Amino acid sequence: MVDSNQHHFSQPMEVFIHRIPKAELHIHIEGALEPELMFELAAKNGCDLPFDSVADIRQAYEFKDLQTFLDIYYQGAEVLLDEDDFYRLTWSYLQKAAEQNVRHTEIFFDPQTHTARGIRFETVVQGIQRALTDGARQLNLSSKLIMCFLRHLSASDAMKTLREALPFRHTIIGVGLDSSEVGFPPEKFRTVFDQARQEGFLTVAHAGEEGPAEYIWQALKVLKASRIDHGIRCVEDAGLVKYLVKKQVPLTVCPLSNVKLGVFDHLSRHNLHQLLELGLCVTVNSDDPAYFDGYIEDNFQALHEHLGIDFQDIYKLTRNAFQASFLVPAEKKKYLKELDGFVSGFGH
């Protein structure tokens, strides 16, 4: 994990990556639970952790695929009990993001992971929201909140969760779909997403991470997703690529996640260049930074090191992220101006 206080900037590229104003669109807040905080909350809340130390926890983070990760990720989330726990989790992510010059972030949370353990929906949302409000004031970092349904659970459980979210309509901009992908196609959630859109929520969905290109089609056509989370397997369907390019549907790609979960053997084999060359609206994100060896800046640094992405690519990727955000046009314009100002001034 990179601590920005310990950076030794020897190359302008590192400085450029660090300083460029960024937007993050794919970050699960439960995936930002660092082992140190997990340990501390377990002690505070009297939870049994199957680990003896923080080092022990980090050692357990070797994943074969999405499911082996999810098993550990859901276990980790069990230390989160009261509103303050959710506040601290969110605040620790925001501080890290601000240090890496993230100017705007759109955060996923998984209410069912918590309500299934008897935690109240409002405990989760209020803890997260209070940190987001403080983040805007104290860190000058804007944010949106997106509620994800767990696709390995039933559509009726998702519907129940949607109903619980209605009193928080003003704090949740959209709904998404995450957890185990293969065998749980987006169309299973057609009715819930129809209802969510009627209630005014925007929609996104994880698709084409481990699952086939067909799931991306379903996310677009059935769930009317405004963005596709991951989406890297779109390249297996030329017709789909053509559609995504024409409509400029954003893909929230998470490079270090893809390597940690075995979607690509090594970062040098990631298809990010191919996606960019095809003209897709690609963005770079951290997914679950505490579990995947890095936050957004670490993703960019690793892409530079192993895939040779250059200044132009980084500019394009960060521009795409602000464009693809759920900010209103005037706010997008403000951030794009800040981005362009930074890039034209860099090195002068």
Ligand code: HPA
């Ligand atoms: N995929 C699906 N579900 C998730 C992920 C992911 O990458 N991260 C957290 N939940």
Ligand code: ZN
């Ligand atoms: Zn994800």
